[in-house]
Amino acid sequence: MKITKVKTFIVDGVFRPWTFVKIETNSDIVGWGDCTDWQAAPSIAATVDQLSEILIGKNPMSSESHWWEMGAFMVRQRGGIAYKAMSGIDSALWDIRGKRLNSPVWQLLGGKMRDKLKLYWSHCGTDRKKYHKKLNVKNLSKIDDINDIAQEVIDQKFKAIKTNILNLDNISGKPKITDTLHKNYLGVGNSGQISFEELSNAVDVISTFREALGPQIGIAIDTALKYRLGGAIKLAKALEPYDLMWLETETWNPDSLRTVRNSTSTTICHGESLIGPEEYRPFLEKQSQDILMPDFAWNGITMGKKICDLSHIYDTAIAPHNCHSPINTLISSNICAVIPNFMILEFINDDAPWRDDIMTHPFEIEDGFLKIHNRPGIGSDLIESELLKHPWINGNNW
Numbered sequence: 272m273k274i275t276k277v278k279t280f281i282v283d284g285v286f287r288p289w290t291f292v293k294i295e296t297n298s299d300i301v302g303w304g305d306c307t308d309w310q311a312a313p314s315i316a317a318t319v320d321q322l323s324e325i326l327i328g329k330n331p332m333s334s335e336s337h338w339w340e341m342g343a344f345m346v347r348q349r350g351g352i353a354y355k356a357m358s359g360i361d362s363a364l365w366d367i368r369g370k371r372l373n374s375p376v377w378q379l380l381g382g383k384m385r386d387k388l389k390l391y392w393s394h395c396g397t398d399r400k401k402y403h404k405k406l407n408v409k410n411l412s413k414i415d416d417i418n419d420i421a422q423e424v425i426d427q428k429f430k431a432i433k434t435n436i437l438n439l440d441n442i443s444g445k446p447k448i449t450d451t452l453h454k455n456y457l458g459v460g461n462s463g464q465i466s467f468e469e470l471s472n473a474v475d476v477i478s479t480f481r482e483a484l485g486p487q488i489g490i491a492i493d494t495a496l497k498y499r500l501g502g503a504i505k506l507a508k509a510l511e512p513y514d515l516m517w518l519e520t521e522t523w524n525p526d527s528l529r530t531v532r533n534s535t536s537t538t539i540c541h542g543e544s545l546i547g548p549e550e551y552r553p554f555l556e557k558q559s560q561d562i563l564m565p566d567f568a569w570n571g572i573t574m575g576k577k578i579c580d581l582s583h584i585y586d587t588a589i590a591p592h593n594c595h596s597p598i599n600t601l602i603s604s605n606i607c608a609v610i611p612n613f614m615i616l617e618f619i620n621d622d623a624p625w626r627d628d629i630m631t632h633p634f635e636i637e638d639g640f641l642k643i644h645n646r647p648g649i650g651s652d653l654i655e656s657e658l659l660k661h662p663w664i665n666g667n668n669w
């Protein structure tokens with residue numbers, strides 16, 4: 272079997288461009304992968320196209336070899352766009368391997384340890400204020416609206432959620448954030464400290480969720496890269512009474528994060544911003560966090576599994592970052608099925624209304640759990656004619 276063609280599709284995912292890779296072969300087997308990146312989709316697609324030059328004519332079953340060959344080719348572009356492009360290709364190669372061997376990918380990774388995966392409803396409320404019409408869901412612009420979405424969480428039997436410091440209209444300490452959500456997340460022009468207004472806003476949001484959801488449903492909050500040492504510590508301590516599933520705070524400094532973790536009883540999670548086992552290693556060696564969240568659209572199946580195994584050695588749980596496309600949910604599910612340190616998987620419940628239309632086999636979700644699939648490959652193909660109905664127009668979000 273030989274690789275004959277590598278294609279990309281950039282598809283409207285409402286608030287991010289789903290970026291898919293399709294690898295065709297000289298047999299009737301094709302593979303699908305995901306390399307969704309919210310800001311650089313055209314650049315990643317162009318890099319996939321460039322990498323295809325070293326893949327055409329090669330055996331698709333040699334994914335480990337292809338990873339290292341692509342890494343060598345991109346040696347001066349390590350991480351970022353290059354590794355995301357490599358990851359989309361890598362997952363598509365694993366899909367091909369599974370189909371060729373008539374086996375689910377999870378079977379090839381060691382065999383499943385569980386039949387279903389606990390999901391958390393991510394971005395819970397976060398995207399509703401701006402995108403509720405496109406997502407076909409209720410608006411969430413006021414603090415009282417949290418009660419409505421909390422009831423949806425309970426009705427759908429999710430066991431956990433993740434939200435953000437929501438910028439609501441009538442909150443007591445409304446943050447002085449008038450720029451885009453994007454800037455808010457990344458802390459552009461921010462000292463990394465937290466203001467009184469932001470702190471009180473966070474407490475209002477989380478306490479409202481906790482009261483509405485009760486003590487049994489896990490609540491996490493994601494602050495991305497916004498807060499540095501002092502800001503993250505203040506926030507973690509202020510949220511201690513609400514027994515968070517975790518506080519998510521990103522940094523590239525393992526000592527800094529270790530200091531945050533040591534300062535609080537709040538569980539600390541991070542790692543979506545790291546690429547490859549090499550970048551995770553110092554954070555694991557210093558036990559800087561309770562939970563790691565690697566992203567498999569950005570590390571592939573090949574390196575993603577290695578990161579999970581490395582984390583297990585350091586007694587660290589895995590809750591993969593997964594706010595991209597339905598294909599990445601499937602890719603994640605194949606790894607999560609087989610790793611002993613799996614905790615919970617991110618899931619975008621308020622997703623594009625056409626999500627299931629593009630899949631030959633949509634998800635089976637029951638009571639907040641994703642059933643592990645039993646099909647050869649990653650678990651579903653994509654339907655090209657449906658993808659083409661929803662082209663991403665660059666720049667139509669943020």
Ligand SMILES: [Mg+2]
Pocket residue numbers: 493494495519543
């Ligand atoms: Mg995050």
